[in-house]
Amino acid sequence: MKQHSTNYFDTFIEVAEDTKVMQGTKPPSKGDNKTVAEMQYELIAGSPYKYSSDDVFFQVFADRNDVPEAEYKQAREQFFSKGQPCFRASPLTKTYGFGVHSNGEGKIALYGMETEEYKKFVDDANIRKVKAMKSKK
Secondary structure (H helix, E strand, O other): OOOOOOOOOOEEEEOOOOOOOOOOOOOOOOOOOOOHHHHHHHHHHHOOOOOEHHHHHHHHHHHHOOOOHHHHHHHHHHHOOOOOOOHHHOHHHHOOOEEEEEOOOOEEEEEEOOOHHHHHHHHOOOOEEEEOOOOOO
16 A cells, blocks of 8 residues: 655745734634644644654544554554645644744654744755645635
């Protein structure tokens, strides 16, 4: 079974050009169930450079679908047997003003668009940069 990946390496995903925020903004809660953006944010913000993009997307999927930990290996293979949207399509980069940096090992961290670190990544000629997808065509 072919496996797809959302991982980037030595890459910085810049916020979408049409984002409506002026700085990185923690996704708000909506009711009892956490939003996808909220779950992604908590995983990455709490542990910068601990997880790969694939790790985050799978964990959010597993948590939202009550996948038992004993079934993670098989469920992860099934999940990545189809292509999945990457962080260019995440609400964190499109709506909430965060850039996502992937280091050489593919581990990721969030940087608010107002931070010095964000500006350094944008200005660094040695890092590949891609923009998040716009919300509207």
